[in-house]
Amino acid sequence: MTQPIRVLLAKVGLDGHDRGVRVVARTLRDAGMDVIYTGLHRTPEEVVNAAIQEDVDILGVSLLSGVQMTVFPKIFKLLAEKGVDDLIIVAGGVMPDEDVAELKKMGVAEVMLQDTPPDAIVKSLTALVTARGPR
Amino acid sequence: MNKTIEQIRAEEKDWEANEVAQFLKKQAERKKEFFTLGDIPVKRTYTAADLENTPVEDIGLPGRYPFTRGPYPTMYRSRPWTMRQIAGFGTGEDTNVRFKFLIAQGQTGISTDFDMPTLMGYDSDHPMSEGEVGREGVAIDTLADMEALLDGIDLEKISVSLTINPTAWILLAMYIVLAEKRGYDLNKLSGTVQADILKEYMAQKEYIYPVAPSVRIVRDIITHCAKTMKRYNPINISGYHISEAGSSPLHEAAFTLANLIAYVEEVTKTGMHVDEFAPRLAFFFVCQADFFEEIAKFRALRRCYAKIMKERFGAKNPESMRLRFHCQTAAASLTKPQYMINVVRTGMQALAAVLGGCQSLHTNGYDEAFAIPTEDAMRMALRTQQIIAEETNVTQVIDPLGGSYFVESLTTEYENRIFEIIKEIDERGGAIKLMEEGWFQKHIADFAYETALRKQSGEKPVIGVNRFVDGTPDPEIHTHPYDKTTAERQIARTKRVRAGQDPKVMAALLEKLKAVAKDESQNIMPVTIELVRAGATMGDLVETLRTIWGTYRETPVY
Numbered sequence: 001m002t003q004p005i006r007v008l009l010a011k012v013g014l015d016g017h018d019r020g021v022r023v024v025a026r027t028l029r030d031a032g033m034d035v036i037y038t039g040l041h042r043t044p045e046e047v048v049n050a051a052i053q054e055d056v057d058i059l060g061v062s063l064l065s066g067v068q069m070t071v072f073p074k075i076f077k078l079l080a081e082k083g084v085d086d087l088i089i090v091a092g093g094v095m096p097d098e099d100v101a102e103l104k105k106m107g108v109a110e111v112m113l114q115d116t117p118p119d120a121i122v123k124s125l126t127a128l129v130t131a132r133g134p135r
Numbered sequence: 136m137n138k139t140i141e142q143i144r145a146e147e148k149d150w151e152a153n154e155v156a157q158f159l160k161k162q163a164e165r166k167k168e169f170f171t172l173g174d175i176p177v178k179r180t181y182t183a184a185d186l187e188n189t190p191v192e193d194i195g196l197p198g199r200y201p202f203t204r205g206p207y208p209t210m211y212r213s214r215p216w217t218m219r220q221i222a223g224f225g226t227g228e229d230t231n232v233r234f235k236f237l238i239a240q241g242q243t244g245i246s247t248d249f250d251m252p253t254l255m256g257y258d259s260d261h262p263m264s265e266g267e268v269g270r271e272g273v274a275i276d277t278l279a280d281m282e283a284l285l286d287g288i289d290l291e292k293i294s295v296s297l298t299i300n301p302t303a304w305i306l307l308a309m310y311i312v313l314a315e316k317r318g319y320d321l322n323k324l325s326g327t328v329q330a331d332i333l334k335e336y337m338a339q340k341e342y343i344y345p346v347a348p349s350v351r352i353v354r355d356i357i358t359h360c361a362k363t364m365k366r367y368n369p370i371n372i373s374g375y376h377i378s379e380a381g382s383s384p385l386h387e388a389a390f391t392l393a394n395l396i397a398y399v400e401e402v403t404k405t406g407m408h409v410d411e412f413a414p415r416l417a418f419f420f421v422c423q424a425d426f427f428e429e430i431a432k433f434r435a436l437r438r439c440y441a442k443i444m445k446e447r448f449g450a451k452n453p454e455s456m457r458l459r460f461h462c463q464t465a466a467a468s469l470t471k472p473q474y475m476i477n478v479v480r481t482g483m484q485a486l487a488a489v490l491g492g493c494q495s496l497h498t499n500g501y502d503e504a505f506a507i508p509t510e511d512a513m514r515m516a517l518r519t520q521q522i523i524a525e526e527t528n529v530t531q532v533i534d535p536l537g538g539s540y541f542v543e544s545l546t547t548e549y550e551n552r553i554f555e556i557i558k559e560i561d562e563r564g565g566a567i568k569l570m571e572e573g574w575f576q577k578h579i580a581d582f583a584y585e586t587a588l589r590k591q592s593g594e595k596p597v598i599g600v601n602r603f604v605d606g607t608p609d610p611e612i613h614t615h616p617y618d619k620t621t622a623e624r625q626i627a628r629t630k631r632v633r634a635g636q637d638p639k640v641m642a643a644l645l646e647k648l649k650a651v652a653k654d655e656s657q658n659i660m661p662v663t664i665e666l667v668r669a670g671a672t673m674g675d676l677v678e679t680l681r682t683i684w685g686t687y688r689e690t691p692v693y
Contacts, residue, residue, distance in 0.1 A: 026693045
C-alpha cells in the first residue's frame with residue numbers, strides 16, 4: 001500500500017486571510033492526504049522547521065498580503081542552509097502575474113490562485129509527488 | 136375589490152395547473168428548484184398571499200420604527216450616500232496624495248486602510264513587519280504619521296473612517312490628539328473607527344490579545360466616545376469580513392447581530408443606558424451578487440436591529456433603533472480572467488446596495504484580484520457610484536422595492552431565519568463563548584468549502600472562470616506598484632519620534648497604562664491619549680499590554 005501524501009499548509013506573516021488555506025486543507029484531506037495546518041502568523045523559520053520535523057512531501061504557503069517576494073526567498077534560503085532538496089514548495093493566494101512567474105523561477109512548483117478549482121489542486125499536487133518519485 | 140388570501144391562493148393554484156403546466160409540457164424550466172446564493176428556496180413568482188406573515192406595520196415607513204424601509208425619512212432625496220472609497224498604502228504622505236485625488240474626483244468621505252503591521256500592533260521596525268510596511272495599507276506608528284496622513288484635510292467637513300480593529304483604540308487616540316492640536320470641537324467631529332474585535336476572531340483574524348481584554352477595550356472606546364465625541368461612531372459592527380471569509384449572506388447578517396448583542400451587554404454592564412450610546416453604533420455589510428437577496432438582507436437587518444434594541448435592550452430613543460450601515464461590494468466575487476468585467480459585477484452590487492438603503496458605499500476596483508487598486512481603478516469605481524447617484528434616478532423614491540411581493544416576503548423570511556439563529560446562539564451560551572469554541576468559524580468554513588465546490592461544478596456560475604471562458608489574453612494590466620523605499624522612509628520617522636521621547640515620562644505613563652489595564656473599572660482611553668501625545672509608538676503600548684494580557688492563538692477549524 002502506498003503512503004498517503006503528507007502536506008504541511010501554513011500562513012506566514014501577519015496576514016489573517018485564511019479562507020483559501022482552509023478550503024485547500026479540507027480538499028486535500030478529503031482526497032486522502034495527510035494534512036497539517038499550522039494556523040496563522042507563522043515565521044519562515046517555524047514553517048521550514050515544522051516541514052522537516054513532520055517529514056512532509058509538500059509545503060504549501062498561503063499569502064494574501066503581498067509579501068510573497070519577501071517570504072519565499074527566505075524559505076528557499078533556509079531550506080538550502082539545512083540541506084533539504086526534496087521538499088516540494090507550493091504557493092497559494094492573491095498575487096500579480098509577474099510575481100507568479102518570479103516564484104516559479106525561484107523554485108515554487110505550483111501557484112494556486114483564487115480561481116483554481118479544488119480538484120485541480122489535488123491533481124497537480126499528486127502529479128508533483130509522482131514526478132519526484134519515492135524518497 | 137379586495138380578494139381574500141384564500142382567493143389569491145386558489146387563483147395561483149389554478150394558474151399552476153393551467154398556464155404553467157401547459158407551458159412546462161412544451162419547455163421545462165432550467166432547473167428543478169431555484170435558490171438564492173444563500174441557499175434559500177425561491178418560488179416561481181410571488182403574490183399578495185406571500186405577504187400573509189408580513190404585518191403592514193413591519194413594512195412601515197422610512198425613518199420610522201421598525202425602519203425596514205430606511206433609517207431616515209428622506210434618504211437620498213436629501214443627500215446621496217457617502218461615497219467612501221477606502222485607500223491606504225506606503226507612508227502617511229503617500230496615502231494623503233491618494234485621499235486628495237479621490238476628493239478631487241468627487242468622493243465625499245474618507246476611509247483608511249492600514250498595513251498589516253499597524254493592524255496587528257507592530258511598529259514598522261519590528262522583525263515581524265519585514266516586507267509588510269506600507270504594502271497593503273498605510274503604515275502608522277506614531278502621531279506624526281497620522282498628521283502626515285490627514286495633512287490639509289478638513290476633518291470638520293469630511294468624515295474619516297479608520298478601518299482598524301485590535302489597535303483601534305490607539306489610532307483613535309491619535310485622531311483625537313490631532314483634532315485637539317488643530318483646535319476642532321470633538322463633539323462636532325464625525326467619523327468612524329471600526330473597532331469590531333469579535334468578527335476578527337470569527338473571520339478576519341486580526342487580533343492581539345485574548346477575547347476578554349479585547350472586548351473590554353471596545354467597551355472603553357464606546358463609553359469614552361459616548362461621553363466626549365457625540366457625533367462619532369465608536370464602532371462599525373461588521374458582517375463584511377464574515378462574508379468574505381466565506382459565510383452565507385444569512386450567517387453574515389445573523390452573526391453580526393449576535394456580536395452587536397455581545398457588545399451592548401458589555402457596555403450596559405458599566406451602568407450606561409442603551410440610549411446613551413446606541414444612536415452612534417454603526418454597521419458594515421457586504422453586498423454580494425444575488426441582487427434581491429442582498430436588498431432583502433439589508434431591509435431585514437434594519438427591522439431585526441430595531442426589534443432587538445427596543446424589545447431586548449429597552450431602548451426608548453428611536454435613534455437607538457435605526458440601523459445605519461456602510462456597504463462594500465464583494466471583493467471575493469472579483470476575477471482575474473477578463474478582469475474588466477469586474478466593473479459590471481461591482482456596478483450591479485452597488486445598485487443593490489443603494490436599493491437596500493446604504494448610508495455609505497465603497498465600490499471595488501476592477502484590479503483587486505491582482506493587488507491593491509490603482510488610481511485608475513478607483514476612479515472607475517467612484518464613477519460607477521456617481522452614475523447610480525446622478526443618472527439613474529433611483530435616488531428619487533425611497534425604498535422603491537418596498538411592497539414587492541418577492542422582496543417583502545424574502546425580507547420577512549430573512550428576519551425569521553436571523554432570529555432563529557440568534558435564539559440558537561443564546562441557547563448555546565452567547566457569541567463570546569461560541570467564538571472560543573470555533574462554532575461560528577466552522578459555519579463559515581463549511582459554506583466557503585461548499586462555495587468552492589459549487590464553483591468547480593459550475594452550479595455557481597462565475598463568468599470568465601467556469602462560464603464563457605475566453606482563450607484570448609486580457610489586455611495588459613498595470614497593477615499598483617510597491618515603492619521599495621517605503622520601509623526605510625517610515626522607519627526613519629519612527630526612530631526620530633522615539634528619539635524625542637522623554638524616557639521618564641514614558642516609563643511613568645506606561646506604568647499607568649498597566650495599572651489601568653489591570654483595573655477593569657477604569658477606561659483605557661485617557662491614558663492612551665496621554666501616551667500618544669507624549670510621542671509613544673503603537674508598539675510601546677501594544678508590547679506593554681502583552682506582558683499583562685498575553686497573545687491570542689486560535690485552534691483552526693476546517
